[in-house]
Structures are given as structure tokens and as C-alpha cells.
Amino acid sequence: MSARLPDKPTIDGIEQRWVEVWEESGTYRFDRTRPRDEVYSIDTPPPTVSGSLHVGHVFSYTHTDCIARFKRMRGYTVFYPMGWDDNGLPTERRVQNYFGVRCEPSLHYDPDFTPPEKPDPKNQVPISRRNFVELCEQLTVEDEKAFEELWRRLGLSIDWTQTYQTIDANARAVSQRAFLRNLDRGEAYQAEAPTLWDVTFRTAVAQAELEDRERPGAYHRIGFPRSNGGDPVFIETTRPELIPACVALVAHPDDERYQPLFGTTVRSPLFGVEVPVVAHALADPEKGSGIAMICTFGDLTDVTWWRELQLPTRPIIGWDGRLTQETPAWIETEAGATAYSAMAGKTAFSAKEAIVEMLREGGDMVGEPREITHAVKFFEKGERPLEIVTTRQWYLTNGGRGAELRGQLLERGAELHWHPSHMKVRYDNWVEGLNGDWLVSRQRFFGVPIPLWYPLDSDGNPVYDRPITPDDADLPVDPSAEAPRGYDEGQRGKPGGFVGDPDVMDTWATSSLSPQIAGGWSRDEDLWSRVFPMDLRPQAHEIIRTWLFSTVVRSHLEFDRLPWSDAAISGWILDPDRKKMSKSKGNVVTPMGLLDEHGSDAVRYWAASGRPGTDTAFDVGQMKIGRRLAIKILNASKFVLAFDPVADASAVTAPLDRAMLAELAETVRQATEAFEQYNYTRALELAETFFWSFTDDHVELVKERAYGGQGDDAAASAKAALAIALDVQLRLFAPFLPFVTEEVWSWWQEGSVHLQTWPSADELGTVAADGDRRTVADLAVALSAVRKAKSEAKVSMRADVSDAVVRGPAESAARIQTAAADLCAAGRIAELRFESTDGPIEVAVTLA
RNA sequence: GGGCGAUUAGCUCAGUGGUAGAGCACUCGCUUCACACGCGAGGGGUCACUGGUUCGAACCCAGUAUCGCCCA
Numbered sequence: 001m002s003a004r005l006p007d008k009p010t011i012d013g014i015e016q017r018w019v020e021v022w023e024e025s026g027t028y029r030f031d032r033t034r035p036r037d038e039v040y041s042i043d044t045p046p047p048t049v050s051g052s053l054h055v056g057h058v059f060s061y062t063h064t065d066c067i068a069r070f071k072r073m074r075g076y077t078v079f080y081p082m083g084w085d086d087n088g089l090p091t092e093r094r095v096q097n098y099f100g101v102r103c104e105p106s107l108h109y110d111p112d113f114t115p116p117e118k119p120d121p122k123n124q125v126p127i128s129r130r131n132f133v134e135l136c137e138q139l140t141v142e143d144e145k146a147f148e149e150l151w152r153r154l155g156l157s158i159d160w161t162q163t164y165q166t167i168d169a170n171a172r173a174v175s176q177r178a179f180l181r182n183l184d185r186g187e188a189y190q191a192e193a194p195t196l197w198d199v200t201f202r203t204a205v206a207q208a209e210l211e212d213r214e215r216p217g218a219y220h221r222i223g224f225p226r227s228n229g230g231d232p233v234f235i236e237t238t239r240p241e242l243i244p245a246c247v248a249l250v251a252h253p254d255d256e257r258y259q260p261l262f263g264t265t266v267r268s269p270l271f272g273v274e275v276p277v278v279a280h281a282l283a284d285p286e287k288g289s290g291i292a293m294i295c296t297f298g299d300l301t302d303v304t305w306w307r308e309l310q311l312p313t314r315p316i317i318g319w320d321g322r323l324t325q326e327t328p329a330w331i332e333t334e335a336g337a338t339a340y341s342a343m344a345g346k347t348a349f350s351a352k353e354a355i356v357e358m359l360r361e362g363g364d365m366v367g368e369p370r371e372i373t374h375a376v377k378f379f380e381k382g383e384r385p386l387e388i389v390t391t392r393q394w395y396l397t398n399g400g401r402g403a404e405l406r407g408q409l410l411e412r413g414a415e416l417h418w419h420p421s422h423m424k425v426r427y428d429n430w431v432e433g434l435n436g437d438w439l440v441s442r443q444r445f446f447g448v449p450i451p452l453w454y455p456l457d458s459d460g461n462p463v464y465d466r467p468i469t470p471d472d473a474d475l476p477v478d479p480s481a482e483a484p485r486g487y488d489e490g491q492r493g494k495p496g497g498f499v500g501d502p503d504v505m506d507t508w509a510t511s512s513l514s515p516q517i518a519g520g521w522s523r524d525e526d527l528w529s530r531v532f533p534m535d536l537r538p539q540a541h542e543i544i545r546t547w548l549f550s551t552v553v554r555s556h557l558e559f560d561r562l563p564w565s566d567a568a569i570s571g572w573i574l575d576p577d578r579k580k581m582s583k584s585k586g587n588v589v590t591p592m593g594l595l596d597e598h599g600s601d602a603v604r605y606w607a608a609s610g611r612p613g614t615d616t617a618f619d620v621g622q623m624k625i626g627r628r629l630a631i632k633i634l635n636a637s638k639f640v641l642a643f644d645p646v647a648d649a650s651a652v653t654a655p656l657d658r659a660m661l662a663e664l665a666e667t668v669r670q671a672t673e674a675f676e677q678y679n680y681t682r683a684l685e686l687a688e689t690f691f692w693s694f695t696d697d698h699v700e701l702v703k704e705r706a707y708g709g710q711g712d713d714a715a716a717s718a719k720a721a722l723a724i725a726l727d728v729q730l731r732l733f734a735p736f737l738p739f740v741t742e743e744v745w746s747w748w749q750e751g752s753v754h755l756q757t758w759p760s761a762d763e764l765g766t767v768a769a770d771g772d773r774r775t776v777a778d779l780a781v782a783l784s785a786v787r788k789a790k791s792e793a794k795v796s797m798r799a800d801v802s803d804a805v806v807r808g809p810a811e812s813a814a815r816i817q818t819a820a821a822d823l824c825a826a827g828r829i830a831e832l833r834f835e836s837t838d839g840p841i842e843v844a845v846t847l848a
Numbered sequence: 849g850g851g852c853g854a855u856u857a858g859c860u861c862a863g864u865g866g867u868a869g870a871g872c873a874c875u876c877g878c879u880u881c882a883c884a885c886g887c888g889a890g891g892g893g894u895c896a897c898u899g900g901u902u903c904g905a906a907c908c909c910a911g912u913a914u915c916g917c918c919c920a
Binding site: 010011212422423425426572611615616619621622624625631632635636639640641642681685695696699700703790796797799 | 882
């Protein structure tokens, strides 16, 4: 077949053309008729669509795509779906601002609702949850389009018929079904318990969403009078406003200073509440005065003490972060009640100011507060310190409270193939450090509702321990808008009626089901049987503790197996100054702008140069190199194909041609091995190294022979070898540079290069088998020596050489001699002689 | 405070016991019939530091420093 070659090949604008062809031809369509062992399935990370496009996305998604393309060429049909994470707070907040609405779950659905024309953020229109969710879906569709356009342009080989949203009906149904099955098996349970609570968002916060922030604080030294007289006991606290919530004082059991006090009682200053002095190993003798007050609750240590020492609960902080209005029942003295009333209804901050003033006046506080800096727990998206309040919440077992499950989950972590392997440690550390089960309920609106109702007793109180579950066929349900079977909507909130669970699930409770959602669990069992357990979970390392871990938990509980066999953990993009690339900087360089400027293949080349799990600098220079490579592939291919070569292995007779193909076979072998181990970077590097030596040396050496300078058979050998090498190299580069390889492939081959078989050493067969790779290396040395002579003489490479003497080991000389005519032609050498020596190969060149 | 990773040429990075590598940048050349978005040649390193193991260490061990990330 004769190749159709462009005069001036270019990579500019080729993306658009091939994106269209791939879509029309269904090049990347998943073949769902193939059995599980012929499928390679990928649990694609659903990007947060309300977040902005960032070069980090381009980086990590390219890695996955390279693997997907490799596996496809290895003969698998690749299940490569795309999900959109439109769940959670970021979307909720965007919708509030964008439409000027707020969610009011008590309202009924209004099918005719239209958002205000001029949104007023200060006067948001209350709407039902269902209306709110509809607006969320409406807005996220726009965001998804921007992502899809970028992904296509980047050349991701996603099957665009397989998409999902984490808030769509299927995802909601899957989340609810999985939750109900957890409930059936006793893995989901509700508990009234101290919960980390964000007072701004008024929602419970899970361990995985916490972060510590350094904040200024101050130790207040405060005396607690002893009930049986004697000197007061001095504690130091950063939170004096919690004195009304004090339930005990605690010191280390070995602390001799306080041992005499254990078993006695003291009274809280101002409030006169009698509390015991107790011993616990967690009390730090070095901290403050060595004796601390336990409040319900000031921090997580308080919770531990409270639980292990079985202390009473005396909460004073409400869901809004303010002290309760009413004087707590345990404050019995009139003076205490007066003192409390000075704090009631205030925020923790104001209450602290008030109590410090009172303590100072009453002489209960010694000296001035001593300023310190300490770590305070925050919701990662919040701006005020977390409080701990007692609420009724839903939990899911995750090994945080049971050694047996924890052991099983650690076992799962060991079963998983991690790329790179050291990432497993992060999983282990996280699982070993869990201190409670997974809190899955959230007091938010946009999310998957907890699919439960509770009956109301004759007094109208919910009976929480007898939840009403929906029928599986009714999923997904919205308990705030729909009545359970057997009830009608009129009974909502009425004694003897029902009430819906007002909460939604944690966003991870849905994301953790991404294999189930994308793979058709409980919806399309045929599909599910072909894709699960999946092969690959690609993701970033900072969400090992959240997304990866929670997905393992759900799969372990539901299927008693890992959700995938391999996890490929990508690194970060760093600024050139080695700092994690900031959002603002990342947004200055827009991904689409990069693709426009350098070309998709070039940007992919840069991304693929970041090894799995390794943080990589944002480096435009690397993109330029990628661009140069892509252009070189075009030009070299055009040159080779201009010979109208036939890739006939039997024509390859010249030793140099065979040696070159042997070298290529070795490259293929190593690249395949690297790719199988998810080391795409190494595979690219190998292909690239071969390619440059192919164009710089081999092509130059055989050029004249290919033109017919040594006869027809010699020319046929050169041309056939060039064609075979080009064919193989295009396939080696195809996973990395999908556009340019497809472009060249289209010049002379049928079909898409991306549906060809990945090259193997076997296909190069006997031609390569008896080729001697050392010939390539020896000739490169000799050619380089000739070039050096010309370069030093500052003459053109076309300058004639009257005489060249190759000195070196007899073996090398013999190998060079097999291609003597090629060397003479490439070096324009009139007379070539050989001398045997013990040293390395040298060439004495005499210019004409 | 604990864990993980990194530290190699001006820059970005390969290199897991046997003479320090690539690309970029730099210098000097070359209109060469695929490519000047090109080609050729060259200079450039105490492999963070200190000890140890070894015939031999960038590589293995111990420690130190700096940077990054995760967790407390």
C-alpha cells in the first residue's frame, strides 16, 4: 500500500480531528460481551466538578490513560468510565450563591419553582431539598462539560457512554442500598455520642475530615476548693468557659503530688459543683500543673476520660456553638446560677471573656493567663474550632472500634498491589490509628439522604430504635419528601405518624461505592460480573485514608474481597520552587491553555515523565521536549514512508538491519516489563532512547543504501527494516502520544493504532533473533568518531573523508565491517581500513 | 512528637555494590536531498554531610542536616 504523505507535516490542530474520529468510530468503547478475564477495569476518580480545572488533573489523569491504552493494546477491553463528583459542601455553597436560594428541608417540593432572576445572597429563598438538589444537578452539568472537553482534548481514552454522577439517581440508589444492607448486617448503627461538631456548618464531622491548626491560646491557672477544706487544687486550662461543664479533675496515677487527692472531691469555682479527683494514665504530669479538669467536652481526651472513667455528661455548648440559655440542672447554688446567667447564650469566645472576669474578681484565678500556641482541631473546610457535642448519629463499622475488623482491613491492605509500594504504609498508619467507627451522617442538604423514617409515638417522639426502611424497589428515596409505605404524607410529624431522617450521608459514603456505582452493582448484574473486582484504582496519595480506605471498607463488608487488585498512587504537581503548586498559581496556567500552547501530546509527555507516586515539578521545558519528540516522529515517519517500504521480514538480510531490530526487540521487552509494573515513565524513556538513536544513527547509516546505492536487495533490506521499526515504534509511543502516532498510522495503515496489538519481541521473530545488538553500539561509536573529526575541523558533515582507519578489538572491527559500506556512505569515507588493537574503538580520520 | 519520601551537572531527573548518566541550558560548529520546531561536537559533578560494612559504596547500615507530604 502506498502511503499518503503530507508535504509539511504538523502537529498543530491534530487533536480536534482525531478526537472526532475516535468518538465517531467508538475507538474506546468498552466491549461488554467479553468475559471478566479479558476486561481491564478502572475505578476512575470522579473529579469534584465544582472545583476548578488544575494542571494536577492533567498530570494524574494522563498516567491512568497511559495504562488504559497499554492494557487495551495488550488485548483487554478496557472499562474506563468517568464519574463526576458533584456531591457535598462545595456544590451546595455554589448553588446557594449562584441561585440565591437556601435549602429548607421542612418545605414541600415545588415542581414549578424557578430561582429568582436577581439572586440576593443576603435574602436567600428557602426551597425544599428536592428543589435544591435539582438546582445542584442543573449547575453541575455545566461544570461537567468543561471537564469533558478537557479530557477529550487531552486524549483520555474514556468510554464516554459510561459516565456517572455521585448525586444521580443510580448513585443515590446504590448508596442507600449499600447502607441498608450494612444496617441489616449490623454494620451500620446509630448512637447518641459525643461528636466533633462544626458550629458554622452545624454538622457532625468525621475523623477523616479533621485537621489540626496551630492557634494561640492561654493557660488560665484556676483554683478548685477542696470539699474537705485545705488549700485549693490548681488546674491550668485553655478553656475556662467550660468550668460549668466540669465533671472531674484528673491526674496521672503515679503523680505523687496528687495521689492523696484521688477519691476526694473538689468544688468548681463560681458554680460550686462537687466533682471527684480521679486518676488516669493519659493525664500528663508535665503539662500545666499536672492536674487537669475534665469537661463534657473540651477535647477528644475528655471523651476518652469520660468514657473510660464513666463520668456523667454535662453539656453546655449547643449546636450553634453557644452556651445553653437555661442554667444547667447540676448547678444548684444561687451564686452558681447567677454566674452562669452571665455566660448563658454567649459564644464560647464571649463566654470565656465573661468567666475570666468573674474568676479574676472572685480571686479564683491566679495571675494572668499564660499565652501559648497549641494545635486545635478544625473541620478541614471550616473556619472555627470544632466543638464536641452529643448528638444522635449514624456510624459504619470500619475497624476503629474492633480489633478483628481492623485486622481484616489491614490484611486487605497487604493484599492490594500498591504502586509505588511504600504508599501502603500510609494506609497501615491510618487504619492502626483509627479511634472510632466511621461517622456517616451529616446535617446537610445536598447529598444522599439516609433512607430511613422513624415512627412517632403517641406523644410525637421519634422511636429511633425502630427505623422504617424503604423497599428496595423504591430506591432512591427522599424521606423528607416521601412517606414510607403504609403511611401517607399527612401523618408526617403527627403523633402516631412518622418523621423522616433529616440527615444525608457523608460524601465518602457515596464515593466509597464508586466501583459499585460505575460497574452496575444491583442495576446491571451482567456488567457487574464482567468488571468487578476491578483492576485499578488510580488516585492521589492524600486521600488514601479517605477514598481508598473507605472503598476497601465497603467492598470488604459487602463482598468480602478487595474492590481492585492494584492501586496506582500519583504524586503532586510542584511549583518549580518545590512547593506544592497553589490553587491560584495552578489556575493561572489553565490546562486548556497548556494544551493549546504546547499540544496535547507534549503535555502528556511531560505528565508521563512523572513517575508513579513521585511529586513532579511543573516544567514547561519538559513539554517543549515532548513537542519536539512529536514533531520528530512526524518527520522521521515521513522520511521512512517516502521509500514506500514493505514491512517484509524476509527481505531484511543486512546484518546492521537485523542488529537494529534486535536492539528494538530488547527495547520492547524492557518497556513491556516496565509497563506491566505500572512504570509507564520507564517505558516511555526506553522508547524514546531507542527512537533518537534510530533517527540519529541508523537512519543516517542506511539512508544511501535505501536509495539503492548498494543494489536492490540491500535497499529492500534497509527499507523493510525501517518500515518494521517504524510500525513497532509507533505502537510503543501510542499510549503516550496518541495524536501524533494516530496521525502517522493513518498515512499508511488501516484502523486505529490504538486498537493494534502492543509490540512484542516475538513478532520481530527470527530477524531480530540473530541480529547482534553490539553491532549497533559499535557503529554508533565509529560514526561518532568520524563526526567528531569533522566537527573539530569545523567542516560540514558532508565533507569527504579520504581515509579512515578503525582501530579496536578484532570482534568490534568485524562487526563494523559487516556494515562497512553503510559507514562509508554515511561518513563519506573513500577508503576504510581496520587495525586490530586491545584498546577501545578509535577512528583515525583524514579529511580530503 | 511519630511515619513515609527526597537530597546526583546551572535546571528537570535516571541510575540498588564494579571507570558518574540523559535531556534542557551553555560553548563551538554545520544551509545536510525527513526535520533550522533541525543536525553534529564539546565543556560541566567531592552523588547533602559524618561515621561504618566491603577488595570496592551514589547504591548497603547507623546517625546528622535540609525540603516535602501524611498523621499525632
